[in-house]
Amino acid sequence: MRKEDQRFFSVLILLAFLLLLLFLAAKFPLAGTAVEEDSMETETAESEDADALSDAYEKAEKTLTLWCADPEMEAYLTQCALDYYKETGTAVRLEIQDPLNYAEQIYEESIVEEGMLPDLYLAADDELEALVLLGLAAEKPEEAEEADLPETAKKAAELRGTSYGYPLYFNTPVFVYLTEAFEEQPASIQGMLDFISENDLPIEVGNIVEWDADDEYFDFAFVGDCFSFSDEEKGHLSVTRDDALFEKKLAYLKELTDSITIDAETVSEGAVVSHLNHAATASAVIDSDDLSQLSVPYAVLPLIPLDETLSMRGAAVTGLLLLNGFSEQQEAAAEFAQFIAGQERDKIHELTPHFSVYASENTDGDAAVAFAAYENAEPMPHSMDSDDFWKSLRSEILKLF
Numbered sequence: 156m157r158k159e160d161q162r163f164f165s166v167l168i169l170l171a172f173l174l175l176l177l178f179l180a181a182k183f184p185l186a187g188t189a190v191e192e193d194s195m196e197t198e199t200a201e202s203e204d205a206d207a208l209s210d211a212y213e214k215a216e217k218t219l220t221l222w223c224a225d226p227e228m229e230a231y232l233t234q235c236a237l238d239y240y241k242e243t244g245t246a247v248r249l250e251i252q253d254p255l256n257y258a259e260q261i262y263e264e265s266i267v268e269e270g271m272l273p274d275l276y277l278a279a280d281d282e283l284e285a286l287v288l289l290g291l292a293a294e295k296p297e298e299a300e301e302a303d304l305p306e307t308a309k310k311a312a313e314l315r316g317t318s319y320g321y322p323l324y325f326n327t328p329v330f331v332y333l334t335e336a337f338e339e340q341p342a343s344i345q346g347m348l349d350f351i352s353e354n355d356l357p358i359e360v361g362n363i364v365e366w367d368a369d370d371e372y373f374d375f376a377f378v379g380d381c382f383s384f385s386d387e388e389k390g391h392l393s394v395t396r397d398d399a400l401f402e403k404k405l406a407y408l409k410e411l412t413d414s415i416t417i418d419a420e421t422v423s424e425g426a427v428v429s430h431l432n433h434a435a436t437a438s439a440v441i442d443s444d445d446l447s448q449l450s451v452p453y454a455v456l457p458l459i460p461l462d463e464t465l466s467m468r469g470a471a472v473t474g475l476l477l478l479n480g481f482s483e484q485q486e487a488a489a490e491f492a493q494f495i496a497g498q499e500r501d502k503i504h505e506l507t508p509h510f511s512v513y514a515s516e517n518t519d520g521d522a523a524v525a526f527a528a529y530e531n532a533e534p535m536p537h538s539m540d541s542d543d544f545w546k547s548l549r550s551e552i553l554k555l556f
Contacts, residue, residue: 212240217248219488222261222273224254225474227444231506232277235499239491247491258282262289265481273479274488280311280473281535283319284386288539292319293478296489301513305526308512311473311534315387320475321496324509325443327532328366328376328469329525330459331431332438334452336360345462347438348414358434361416365427366440368419368556371549372470375533376440376458378404378548379468384536392538407461408555419556443525447508455521457528471532473512 223232229251236247250273252260257278264270278286286292295318301309308322332341336356341347347363366373375382381401385393422430428445430436431453446455458467476492478485503511510517510525517526536544 208237208241212237212246215240215244215246217246219245219247219274219484219491220271221247221249221491222252222276223249224252224257225277226251227507227509228277228474231499231502232495234502234506235495238499239494242494245487245491258285258289258291261286261291261479265291265479272481274482274484275476275478275492277323277474277476278320279535280320280322280475281537281541283312283314283475284390284537285539286477287314287319288390290480291477293480293482293485295319295321295478298493303513303515305512305514305530307471307529307532307534308473311471312475314537315389320477321492322473322512323476323496323500324474324503324507325512325525325529326472326509327443327525327529328373328440328458329443329446329528330438330456330467331441331446331449331453332456333358333360333431333434334454335434336437340454340456341438341459343460343462344411351437356437360434360437362430362436363415364411364438364440365415365417365422365430365436367422367424367427368417368552369422369549370424371545371552372442372472373424373440374548374552376467376469377408377461378552379470379533380466382533384533384538386536386538390539392536392541392544394544404461404465405551405555407465408552412555417556419553443510443528444508446521446525455524457524457531469528469532470535471529472535474509 221232221236223229229249232249236249240246261273261276265272283292295312304322308325309318312318312320312322330341332347335358337347337350338357341350344364351363366376368374378401381397381404383395385395387393424442424445427436427439427441428448431439431441432448432450434451440458458469460466476495478488478492482488500511500513500516503509504516504522510522510529512529514526517523535541
């Protein structure tokens, strides 16, 4: 056969093959395309279902009211309300309130006729005694013991042997350092200072360690193991202090001020986080919530010792879901509270900067470290006069700066 004929037949065969491929592609679409289309259809259906659920919830009569003064919890509590409506048909009204005079707002709405009282509300554990004495916190219904709940959370919800609320989330101080500054994790504050005195850091920093020295919550982290509290006497906080240990702590902090520069009037909690993000400090004591704001390579630890003999221990704030003692729907409110604390606990850190109080939700990463710090922390005192202690501590620490 001549070469021209061979080329002609080769072209015909190629054309026939291409036509066959086009026919097969039209008749049998690629599996990947079908999967992609199915996925898009599923996402569209889920979106439409979510919109329909939201519309139905908005139109439904609200039979329970939930108050919260923490805007960062709004997305989470909104999701809880939607999920509860989907499961039970009960619609819960969520209202975000001003944190200023929050307890007074609840009380005023609870005692007046035709008041829009909350059937349940979120509050910090350090407000518990005031809320109990005002009649705003009903005793928690008896339930099976929560093995997943640490003692810190149980103590936070308890006043003089009685449990009042459902612990949901926590805040506690943690230690953070820039991994660009330290190849190995620091063993103590003094260990960092000794290392830096003998070695140059890979990066240039302004401070070795910082914290908001004008906030007693962070100051307490350095001296927390010097104190123990009791609120057995109604309306009064009994404080026991290890004076010898406290004086050692103050002496160490005084020496520390020779190595670092902290202006208590300007270094706020937000400023410390900003300094970390801009490598202006090599390490810091920050709140566990602030981890969500860090944008630089970092590592987090529970509070590290000051030196070989002096340890650190922070305070813990626990967010409690409380039943209003004035509500006539306490049973229904308790069912919703149990739903949130039970079925919705896995969404807390997903939708807020907070970490859940439940051990099973904090098994790795930053969550595990923050939870370890929480387990070792001192629950915030409940007593109504506890502000006197915090003001006194702040005043004593500020003398050093």
